[in-house]
Amino acid sequence: MTDSLFHQPALAEVLLTVLLGVPLVTAFAVLFMPRQWPAAIRRLSVSALVINFVLSLWLLGGDYTGAEFQFLEKVSWIESLGISYKVGVDGISLWLVLLTTLLTPIALYASWTSIQTKVKEYALAFLLLEVGMIGAFVSLDLFLFYIFWELMLVPMYLIIGVWGGKDRVYAAVKFFIYTMAGSLLMLVAILYVATTYKTLAGQYSFDLEQLHRVVLPFEVQLWLFAAFALAFAIKVPMFPFHTWLPDAHVQAPTGGSVILAAVLLKLGIYGFIRFAIPLFPLATQYVGPSVAALGVIGIIYGAYCAWVQKDVKKLVAYSSVSHMGFVVLGLFAMNTHGVSGSVLQMINHGVSTGALFILVGVIYERLHTRQLDSFGGLAKSMPWYTTVFVIVTMSSVGLPGTNGFVGEFMIMSGAFLSESFIGFGRWGRLLTLFAATGVILAAIYMLHVVLRMFWGPLSKPEHERLPDLTAREHLVLAPLLVLVFWIGLYPNTFLKRTEPAVQTFLSDFNTKWLACRQNDAERLLRPDPAVPAGGPAQPKQGSPSKQGSPSQQGSPSKQGSGTAKPSSAPSRPVAQAGVPGPAADTKGDPR
Amino acid sequence: MSIGVGEYLALASVLFGTGAVGFLVRRNLLIQLMSIELMLNAVNVVWVAFNRFYPERHDGQIMAFFVVAIAAAEAAVGLAIVISLYRLRKTVETDKADALRH
Amino acid sequence: MLEQIFDNFAVERMLLWIVLLPLAGAVVNGLFGRFADRQMVGLVGVGTIGLSFFLAVVAFLRLLDMQPEGDAEFVPLQYSFYEWFSIHLRGRAVPIDIAFVFDALSGVMTLVVTGIGLLIHIYSLGYMSHDRSFARFFAYLNLFSASMLVLVLAGNLPVMFIGWEGVGLCSYLLIGFWYETPAYAAAGRKAFVVNRIGDFGVLIGMFILVAVAGSFDFASINHSSYSGAFTLAGWEAGTLATVACLFIFLGCTGKSAQIPLYVWLPDAMAGPTPVSALIHAATMVTAGVYLCCRLSPVFVQSPVAMSVVAVVGTLTALVAATIAVAQREMKKILAYSTVSQLGFMFAAVGVGAFAAGFFHVFTHAFFKACLFLGAGSVMHAVGAHGDADIFKLGGLRSILPRTHITFLLSCCAIAGVPMFSGFFSKDEILLGAAQLGVASDAAFLSPSIGWFVFGGLAIAATLTAFYMFRLYFLTFTGEYRSAGASDGHGSEAHGSGEHGYDASPHESPASMTGPLVVLGVGAVCVGWLGLPHLLPFTGAHLPHVWGEWLKPALAHVEFTPAGGDPLTAVNIAFIAGVSAMAVGIGLAYSMYANKSSDPIASGAPASLYSFLQDKWRVDELYAAVVLRPVKGLARICAWIDQTFVDVLLTKVTSGLVTLSSFILTRAQTGVMHAYGFVMALGVAGLMLWFWSPHPDVMPVVKGQNVEFTAGRGLGYEYRWDLNADGTFEVPSGEHASSTFGSKTFGSETSASHRYTPDDFRGFILVAAAILGEDIEIPLSEHAVVLDPEVLGPDWQVSGDAALPPAVRVEGNEVVIRPNSAAVYARGKLVSEKEVRLPAGSRLRIGQVPMRIAPVVQATLEVRNAFGNVARETVDVTIDVAAPAGARAEVVR
Amino acid sequence: MTLFWVCAAFAVAGAIGTVTARRPLRAAMSLLVHIIALAGLYLGLHAELLAALQLLVYAGAIVVLFVFVIMLIGPATWVPSSTGGLSLRAMSVAVIGMVASTIAVALGRYEAFFGKSPAHYGTVEGLGGALYREAWVPFELVSITLLVAIVGAVAVARGRTPEEAARARQLRHERAAANAALGDAAGSGGNS
Structure with missing residues (x-):
């Protein structure tokens, strides 16, 4: 008792809470600052966010070689519903958290001069946004995740709706309704899983680790996966749920666009990795190729749409659709480099597209237009700007040596070499073939922008004296440029920490997938599904789909379990009491 | 024939039904409010009758007490609304208070 | 400290410095060149590539030194910098190291890149001396050298791909170097995009290769095809190699300007002339040939792919040569000549004569660089910007003596005048084709392919000799046709338009003629490295230095001649080569020597002439068949996105909500009885549920x-x-x-x-x-x-x-x-x-x-x-x- | 037993009177009868305190309040009869009547007779002690509720002063203008 009373937690033990707390506390401070001090508010909030970034670098000190979450904290919150404040990072969320803490101050600092009205509220929105984003990335409790997931919706909605362009209200409402529609379905699915856990285990839990043990029948998995996937697909956004994105980007202020593209979109993919795929392996395996195909459609379709846009920001928005298609493709390849590539590509996209939006914001601040037709020959008056823009363009195009290449290469090789059982086998080659055409299209539309903006004679003589990048703008862009080359030339800094987590993700997936495939009756796996007890190993052959022929050897656990489960009341706990454990075989790898 | 819970329940049902019918059928807001009082009272009868069946504790009567208190509050607010409505529409007919239609 | 420095310059580590030095030069010039004076910029630019050349020479000598006697395994220099990233295949990590390999093939290529690169850097000092963006130019040029060296030295496919795309980027930047002219910028974009189409092929080919060989290393891939392990479950070995090679070859057609992706190279002449010489003649465009040679063991697994390469190469050589005949601008002619010569190289690769093809890469680098620099010197002299119309030149022989003599030597080389370098390499290619033609066993490649290649290349060689000397005669003989036609000022302002050029041209400075001389000497001499193994008619054997040197790096294809006499093919090739040269030069002399008009323009049918002059109208064809439909598709996509996808998901949904809310609000009548009745019904419904018991x-x-x-x-x-x-x-x-x-x-x-x-x-x-x-x-x-x-x-x-x-x-x-x-x-x-x-x-x-x-x-x-x-x-x-x-x- | 039947009869009669009376004042009087009858029933159930409270609160406060409002409003409390929604109303009566009578008949057969009650059952000590000992938290909450209800009733019934009315009008105009602007923005956004 006294021990815990006098125990002072080291920073490392509460680091994630601190990361959530710093912006939250700053937000409170800002809330009580007089609105007549915009400069002070800006300085305070940016420096708080920078401090938070520096603190978040501490996360790199964790041990990411194993399967465990680092900086784990767990505090019971609503005990009767099994809801806890459980946060932790692994090699996947680590980088997304760092991306968030890096880009939020950059985005806010980029808006230093362009936002002149309601500065206090703007800073407040960014601070709360960071709380929501970090929280969503570190939550290991579905309920907590949902809260953070919704929490970041509101500031973003305000950022677009208050400080946006002409049609900001339309764009903000569209953004809000799209995201909300998806996330409500996700909430239903979360509740379904939690209540199933309650019937099986006798108590509620929203703890991800516990819910991973729930095995659900194939059809149920399909529905629940669909509910999760819709929420995440809208966020990613995947074709055909992407139409909110161009509107939102075009209307959002620069800082909002940066965060939206760089971080918020990543939450969709992250949701797939952390929740939808591990919870519903059979469904993942069944629909994975189709989702990836949607991703590939997104790659090509987004690129085509981007090509003919007149508004640079809209063009970059559509290019996001295209790039995120790659991420989806790599993720559903379900092999180490495919998924690692996806994670890396998420960071890449955050860096490159974030930088692109900042650059578009820079020129918009000077010329008050984003129409391609009104630019031309800017290379003459803004050489540094041009240099940075071309570098970022090349990163976006995926030129080797920049970050874009490593991600796209890993993703495409992942898809191409995808295994046939859990990934998409031969389809992968076809998908890769189409995805690779996206690389060509990316060059076409991005160079189109460069050509129209920078080359050729100056479109207007008054552009001759346009100021080049200011010191502040250099400062904003410098870290992103460093990252472009760092990831491009030495991605192992990132991959070495990500790959163990990805391997854990994949092996957990395989284990649960096998357990589900063997017997997808509603049940609970042992705490450690990797060490099964009882039931001899079963050879697995034939189609892994639900419609397995009954001639395959039956599960012995079924034989010993009396008659089949009561169809009238499928989830009475009493009926589950004596069922012997499922034979989860880990040795019989299907490959 | 002695009196038991059953008789009280039957009486309470009748009273409640009367109140409900009054609330649904009448268009006079005042009488509708009175009908609500009838229904509340019917419920109180049940509370008290059952409490008499299990006389070791006073839970039923306590609930009835609260119901009385809440009924008083309800009447106060309800009548204030009646006066408000009268100010607005110069009537207490509920069909005239249809601003939230469609 | 001293040991450390010494260690840093250990031979293997030198490979790294060969690459890093030009890269450092590029970074320094790119970041600080703007603020430095021209001499400093030039020193950095030329110095880094010069050091790099020096290191390459040292490494090459070391490589020669290292080789064991006899048939023992060839020992390449290798250096692995660090692990870039890795992928996982069949449960095993496949690391991708930043690794450099300096073997027979890449050694020669490195020397070419750094050597000719150095010369062209020096040349640029003079050529670009008046340009506003001097530092930017050298930064780009150095970056190009670094990229090209990465391409050449790479030990595995992804690292090669860094260089592969890096040179593409530099090409893009340098073509659009004078970005204020929209056409130049557009040409840069065209080059990049067309190359990207090729890169797509390389990427896919890379994936197939790694799937098969389980490694990205050239050595492992080649080893797996040597050892017959080039298989994958569910595929026939040949098909697999065919698919992989065709994808790789798609990349090569992009980079090396072959049909169907050659269209970017002629437009690329928009760049400064040293760029055309270095990138679009000597080095970058030969990267495709280099890659095919690197992967030659894989290519020989697939007769189909080889045939495709041979046919495509031959056709390109022919088509480009016919176009070159009708062009009027110096650099355009040289550009089509480059395309045509690249076709020669691919044709050689296609018939299995890898050494010959690569030899042509080597010789071509010298004489074509010399030609381009010579053209640049001419343009510099007459003040032409962009390109020079040869019909406005003439008689420059006496005005530009040094340029003239080097140009003539190079023309002889490319036309295949005996004892000049081009003669030997072209002869080797023809020999390779003829050997296939007379081969008795049709097991590997069909002899008809050999004859097709042979015939096509013979015609192309004739045309080559013809148009090169047409260019020479029109430029250097006769009268100077622009004398007195122009005021001689503001040469930057007007191109080869209506006006003539500088009335009083002058010889270029030494920094430009120096490299010309070196290259001219090279154009004559380097061919002696690859003296034919067998002399025609006599049958005498000569030491075959080139072939022996490259033997360990290339796949070997042997054909048994039908008559059993290897001399047949040699004779046929020799006769064809020499007669092609003679006919071509003779025709050109009779038609153009000391003339000022174009007999082809007047003599040939007008439609054919304009068809040739319009480059077979391929650009127009592509615009109609590829570009416009794809752009149209993009427009349709964008239209669908706004009018269909968005409407379906947003407007239709919101419409449905509005509609249903309209319907549902009808129930809100405001009449309390109605609400009451519904409530009563609900109570009755509940009653019904409770009316009968539910046993459950x-x-x-x-x-x-x-x-x-x-x-x-x-x-x-x-x-x-x-x-x-x-x-x-x-x-x-x-x-x-x-x-x-x-x-x-x-x-x-x-x-x-x-x-x-x-x-x-x-x-x-x-x-x-x-x-x-x-x-x-x-x-x-x-x-x-x-x-x-x-x-x-x-x-x-x-x-x-x-x-x-x-x-x-x-x-x-x-x-x-x-x-x-x-x-x-x-x-x-x-x-x-x-x-x-x-x-x-x-x-x-x-x-x-x-x-x-x-x-x-x-x-x-x-x-x-x-x-x-x-x-x-x-x-x-x-x-x-x-x-x-x-x-x-x-x-x- | 007699007490029950008599009180029950009065209670039902009072209830019916309340519901059917044309004039609100008569309804209030019938309600009074009903309430007194219920107090009698409570007495029969040994709920003496509650019976007293019933009289105090209902008869003494609520009914008086009703009468007061009726007096305040005057003739307007008389709602003219109308045939509007007659069929709906009839059906409501039928359905509710059916349900209530069914329940009454069913529950009336429930045989649970009262035994002896403890000494303090229903007395002031008994109920009061229970209220303050076991149910003091809800008791206090109820008192707060009452307070809030009183304040609310005052606020609702008080109406607006002229200044307040003017300020409200102005606010309404501002809001309408803002809404119009928003509608335009959304509309044009939708069209673009």
Whole structure:
């Protein structure tokens, strides 16, 4: 008792809470600052966010070689519903958290001069946004995740709706309704899983680790996966749920666009990795190729749409659709480099597209237009700007040596070499073939922008004296440029920490997938599904789909379990009491 | 024939039904409010009758007490609304208070 | 400290510095060049590439030094910098290292890149001396050198791809160097995009190769094809190699400007002339040939791919040569000449003469660089910007003596004048084609391919000699046709338009003519490295330095000549080469020497001439067939996105919401009676639910015991008939009590009973299923024939007369007639006609485990507060032999 | 037993009177009868304190309040009869009547007779002690509720002063203008 009373937690033990707390506390401070001090508010909030970034670098000190979450904290919150404040990072969320803490101050600092009205509220929105984003990335409790997931919706909605362009209200409402529609379905699915856990285990839990043990029948998995996937697909956004994105980007202020593209979109993919795929392996395996195909459609379709846009920001928005298609493709390849590539590509996209939006914001601040037709020959008056823009363009195009290449290469090789059982086998080659055409299209539309903006004679003589990048703008862009080359030339800094987590993700997936495939009756796996007890190993052959022929050897656990489960009341706990454990075989790898 | 819970329940049902019918059928807001009082009272009868069946504790009567208190509050607010409505529409007919239609 | 420096310059590490030095130069010039003076910029630019050249020479000498005598394995220099990233294949990590390999092939190429690069850097000092963006130019040029060196030195495909795309980027930047001219910028973009199409092929080809070889290293890939391991499950080896090679070759057609992707190279002449010389003639465009040579062991796995390469190369050589004949601008002619010569190289690769093809890469680098620099010198002299119309030149022989002589030497080289470098390399290529043509065994490549290549290349060689000397005669002989035509100022302002050029041209500075001289000497001499192995007619043997040197790096293809005489092919090739040269030069001399008009323009049919001059109108064709449809597709996509996808998901949804809200708000009439009535209906509905009781029996099987639990509700009372015999056992008399005065119902919500065989009401056959629920088959007195779907594929004893087993009930036992099925009961295969099994028995039919489960019945009556009684009878499948706590199935 | 039947008869009669009376004042008087009858029933159930409270609160406060409002509003409390929604109303009566009578008949057969009650049952000590000992938290909550209800009733019934009315009008205009602007923005956004 006294021990815990006098125990002072080291920073490392509460680091994630601190990361959530710093912006939250700053937000409170800002809330009580007089609105007549915009400069002070800006300085305070940016420096708080920078401090938070520096603190978040501490996360790199964790041990990411194993399967465990680092900086784990767990505090019971609503005990009767099994809801806890459980946060932790692994090699996947680590980088997304760092991306968030890096880009939020950059985005806010980029808006230093362009936002002149309601500065206090703007800073407040960014601070709360960071709380929501970090929280969503570190939550290991579905309920907590949902809260953070919704929490970041509101500031973003305000950022677009208050400080946006002409049609900001339309764009903000569209953004809000799209995201909300998806996330409500996700909430239903979360509740379904939690209540199933309650019937099986006798108590509620929203703890991800516990819910991973729930095995659900194939059809149920399909529905629940669909509910999760819709929420995440809208966020990613995947074709055909992407139409909110161009509107939102075009209307959002620069800082909002940066965060939206760089971080918020990543939450969709992250949701797939952390929740939808591990919870519903059979469904993942069944629909994975189709989702990836949607991703590939997104790659090509987004690129085509981007090509003919007149508004640079809209063009970059559509290019996001295209790039995120790659991420989806790599993720559903379900092999180490495919998924690692996806994670890396998420960071890449955050860096490159974030930088692109900042650059578009820079020129918009000077010329008050984003129409391609009104630019031309800017290379003459803004050489540094041009240099940075071309570098970022090349990163976006995926030129080797920049970050874009490593991600796209890993993703495409992942898809191409995808295994046939859990990934998409031969389809992968076809998908890769189409995805690779996206690389060509990316060059076409991005160079189109460069050509129209920078080359050729100056479109207007008054552009001759346009100021080049200011010191502040250099400062904003410098870290992103460093990252472009760092990831491009030495991605192992990132991959070495990500790959163990990805391997854990994949092996957990395989284990649960096998357990589900063997017997997808509603049940609970042992705490450690990797060490099964009882039931001899079963050879697995034939189609892994639900419609397995009954001639395959039956599960012995079924034989010993009396008659089949009561169809009238499928989830009475009493009926589950004596069922012997499922034979989860880990040795019989299907490959 | 002695009196038991059953008789009280039957009486309470009748009273409640009367109140409900009054609330649904009448268009006079005042009488509708009175009908609500009838229904509340019917419920109180049940509370008290059952409490008499299990006389070791006073839970039923306590609930009835609260119901009385809440009924008083309800009447106060309800009548204030009646006066408000009268100010607005110069009537207490509920069909005239249809601003939230469609 | 000293050791450390020494260590840093250890031979292997030198490879790294060869690459890093130009890169450092690029970074320094790019970042700080703007603020430095020109001399400093020039020093950095030239110095880094010069050091790099020096290191390359040292490394090359070291490489020569390292080679063991005899047939022992070739030892390349290797350096691995760090692990870039890795992928995982078949459970194994495939690391991708930043690794450099300096072997026979890359050694030569490195020397070419750094050597010719150095010369062109020096040349640029003079050529670009007046340009505003001097530093930017050198930054780009250095970056290009670094990229090209990465491409050449790379030990594996992804690292090569860095260089591959890096040179593409530099090409893009340098073509659009004078970005203020929109056409130049557009040409840059065209080059990049067309190259990207090729890169797509390299990327896919790379994936196929790694899937097959399990490694990205050139050495491993080549090793796997040498060792016959170039296979993958589900693919024929040849097909696999064909697909991989064709994808790789797509990349090569992009980078090396072959049909169909050659269209970017002529436009690329928009860049400064040193760029055209370095990138678009000497080095970058030969990267495709280099890659094919690198992967030659893979290419020789696939005759189809080889044939495609040969045919494409030949066609390109021919088409480009015909176009070059009709062009008027110096650099355009040289550009098409480059395309054509690259076609030669590919044709050589295609017929298996890799060494010859690569030799042509080597010689071509010298004479073509010299030609371009010479052209640049001419343009510099006459003040032409962009390109120079040869019909406005002429007579420059005396004005530009040094340029003239080097230009002439290079023309001789490219035309294939004997003893000049081009002669040897072109002859080797023709020889390779002829060797294939006269080959007796058609096992590998068809001889007709050989003859096609031979014929095509012979014609192309003739044309080459013709148009090169056309260019030479028109430029250097006759009268200077622009004399007095222009004021000689503002040469940057006007191009080869209406006006002529500088009236009084002057020889270029030494920084420009110096490199010209070096290259000119090279154009003459480097061919001697590859003296033919066999001399024509005499049959004398010469040392074949080039072929022997490259032997370890290239795949080797041998053809047996049909007549058994290897001299036949040599003679044919020699005669063809020399006569092509003679005919071409002769024609050009007769038509153009000291002339100022174009006899082709007047002599040839006008439509043919304009067709050639318009470059076969391929650009227009591509615009119509590829570009416009793709752009149209993009427009359609964008249109669909706005008018269909967005409308469907946003407008339609919001419309539906509006519509439904309109409909639903109709119910809000504002009339309280209406609301009241609905509420009353709801209450009535609830009443209906409570009116009759709901038994909801839930049985739990514990072996032979079954415990029943009934649902609870308002005033519910129960009585149980657990064996469904018509008398209610529970509640028994004294326990019965009811607040409603009845003595026959009790308040027990659960009851349990132990069932004996007397209680069995029927039997069910339970078949286990691997996925989903078990399959249950109800049995009766009448035989049930089992569905083969349930039994799966392996149920028959023998394959014929497939009659599934039949099952029926007799008394308290189940009788199974196996028919033609394999029924295992009591641990053995049932051989009798029928088998009797009691309840609870386990059996197996084929692979499917089964179980005979008895079914019992129980009845429950429930009465609720309204006095209504509901009865429910449940059938329960019990498990007589199963452990306690098993689950039960209710069959209603 | 007699007490029950007499009180029950009065209670039902009072209830019916309340519901059917044309004039609100008569309804209030019938309600008074009903309430007194219920107090009698409570006495029969040994709920003496509650019976007293019933009289105090209902008869003494609520009914008086009703009468007061009726007096305040005057003739307008008389709602003219109308045939609007007659069929709906009739059906409501039928359905509710059916349900209530069914329940009454069903529950009336419930045989649970009262035994002896403890000494303090229903007295001031008994109920009061229970209230303050076991149910003091809800008791206090109820008192707060009452307070809030009183404040609310005052606020609702008080109406607006002229200044307040003017300020409200102005606010309404501002909001309408803002809404119009928003509608334009959304509309044009939708069209673009």
